[in-house]
Amino acid sequence: VNRRVIAHVDMDAFYASVELLRYPQLQGLPVVIGGGRRRGPLDHSPDVADFERLRNYTGRGVITTATYAARGFGLHSGMGLMKAARLCPDAIMLPVDFDEYRRLSRLFKAAIRAIAPQLEDRGIDEVYVDLSAVPGVDDGQGLKLAQLLQAEVRAATGLTCSIGVAPNKLLAKLGSEMQKPNGITLLMPEDLQSAVWPLPCRKVNGIGPKAAERLTAMGLHTIGDLARCSRDDLIDSFGAHQGAWLHDVAWGRDERRVVTQSEPVSMSCETTFERDLHAVRDRAELSAIFTRLCQRLAADLQRKSYVGRNIGIKLRFDNFSSITRALTLPEFTSDAAAIRRAAGQCLKRAPLERKLRLLGVRVGGLMRSDEVMSHTVDVAQSLSLFDNEALTGKR
DNA sequence: TCTGGGGTCCTAGGACCC
DNA sequence: TCTGGGGTCCTAGGACCC
Numbered sequence: 001v002n003r004r005v006i007a008h009v010d011m012d013a014f015y016a017s018v019e020l021l022r023y024p025q026l027q028g029l030p031v032v033i034g035g036g037r038r039r040g041p042l043d044h045s046p047d048v049a050d051f052e053r054l055r056n057y058t059g060r061g062v063i064t065t066a067t068y069a070a071r072g073f074g075l076h077s078g079m080g081l082m083k084a085a086r087l088c089p090d091a092i093m094l095p096v097d098f099d100e101y102r103r104l105s106r107l108f109k110a111a112i113r114a115i116a117p118q119l120e121d122r123g124i125d126e127v128y129v130d131l132s133a134v135p136g137v138d139d140g141q142g143l144k145l146a147q148l149l150q151a152e153v154r155a156a157t158g159l160t161c162s163i164g165v166a167p168n169k170l171l172a173k174l175g176s177e178m179q180k181p182n183g184i185t186l187l188m189p190e191d192l193q194s195a196v197w198p199l200p201c202r203k204v205n206g207i208g209p210k211a212a213e214r215l216t217a218m219g220l221h222t223i224g225d226l227a228r229c230s231r232d233d234l235i236d237s238f239g240a241h242q243g244a245w246l247h248d249v250a251w252g253r254d255e256r257r258v259v260t261q262s263e264p265v266s267m268s269c270e271t272t273f274e275r276d277l278h279a280v281r282d283r284a285e286l287s288a289i290f291t292r293l294c295q296r297l298a299a300d301l302q303r304k305s306y307v308g309r310n311i312g313i314k315l316r317f318d319n320f321s322s323i324t325r326a327l328t329l330p331e332f333t334s335d336a337a338a339i340r341r342a343a344g345q346c347l348k349r350a351p352l353e354r355k356l357r358l359l360g361v362r363v364g365g366l367m368r369s370d371e372v373m374s375h376t377v378d379v380a381q382s383l384s385l386f387d388n389e390a391l392t393g394k395r
Numbered sequence: 396t397c398t399g400g401g402g403t404c405c406t407a408g409g410a411c412c413c
Numbered sequence: 414t415c416t417g418g419g420g421t422c423c424t425a426g427g428a429c430c431c
Contacts, residue, residue: 014431059396060396061399062397062399062400063399064399064400078398078399080398080399082397082398083397122430122431123402123431124431125431205429205430206428206430207429210427239406241406242405264403265403266402266403267401267402268401269400269401270401271400320397320398323425324424324425325424326424326425328422358399358400400431401430401431402429402431403428403429403430404427404429405429406425406426406428407425408423408425409422409423409424410423411420411423412419412421413418413420
């Protein structure tokens with residue numbers, strides 16, 4: 001049996017660290033990333049006093065990432081900015097700059113790929129890497145390889161990362177969190193009892209707030225507690241699928257492969273309004289936003305060369321409850337007007353008594369637009385070549 | 396003034412078909 | 414006059430993740 005060597009590489013406080021790279025004068029200060037898109041360009045080397053402070057913020061944003069200094073004040077990602085402002089009014093607030101984060105994301109992934117090509121993307125700031133076939137990985141060289149990965153990532157980006165090395169994804173992911181920032185943790189099966197069992201169940205990727213609460217209610221707090229449950233008891237409580245999975249997790253078992261390529265399933269655009277809007281009273285404003293979302297989504301699909309035929313909307317009401325409505329079109333599309341029409345049909349089936357907080361549009365059932373050739377949609381498109389506009393050469 | 400935006404996967408029920 | 418068993422597609426909601 002070939003034992004695998006899997007690494008999980010997790011960039012440390014990624015967005016915040018990218019900003020500290022740009023503004024080294026903020027090093028060591030509480031800084032949070034979040035809020036609006038951008039708020040006027042800053043000078044190249046602004047004084048610390050020139051940065052926006054949390055105390056001046058009004059709005060509905062949340063913290064996307066907090067520097068380690070900010071975490072010292074109890075700030076963390078997902079926290080509402082208004083609440084964060086109460087905890088640490090002097091914290092510096094920076095708008096998100098996704099283009100820059102994506103640029104550095106590509107750099108760090110390329111640096112890793114150059115050493116270990118079997119890489120699975122897990123979002124902008126983390127990856128799994130299968131090191132099994134990398135030369136020199138045998139007996140005890142896992143640490144050396146992880147050090148090499150860290151060095152190359154830092155050389156390529158100036159950023160630090162934390163790495164877990166283990167026989168599978170589950171343990172590698174647990175490991176990468178254990179010695180943040182800039183840490184390396186090797187987890188072997190024999191470390192299960194000493195290093196993994198003491199951890200709260202919530203640390204496991206896939207056990208969220210709801211599952212953790214159910215486990216707590218059963219008196220199960222740590223992964224070790226879980227390991228003392230029989231497989232059958234867990235299956236009785238959580239169902240065949242999740243119960244068996246929980247049991248495997250507790251014993252450090254995970255056979256999932258590192259998936260080096262995948263296709264997107266859906267794309268979406270959504271926005272939270274600055275104030276809650278009423279479907280009737282704010283009809284014009286809402287309609288304009290709705291159309292803009294569809295246009296942005298269509299542009300995204302076209303830029304990435306995808307079409308889809310499942311069109312859906314998401315509504316969030318003033319009480320934070322959400323609903324979705326969706327329909328499947330007979331033909332694939334990435335056309336803004338077609339998406340807008342279908343999404344409008346969906347909206348008709350939604351209750352609109354309450355004020356709205358968020359509106360979203362989604363296209364699912366995606367297919368690469370260059371693979372759609374033989375499809376009926378192209379019949380429609382080629383037919384449109386013969387419409388009047390094309391024939392008369394207008395436009 | 397609590398609670399962003401972009402995703403994936405799972406479940407459950409109904410429609411429909413063989 | 415009581416009622417199969419699969420399979421697939423679709424919708425809606427929910428849990429979870431980054």
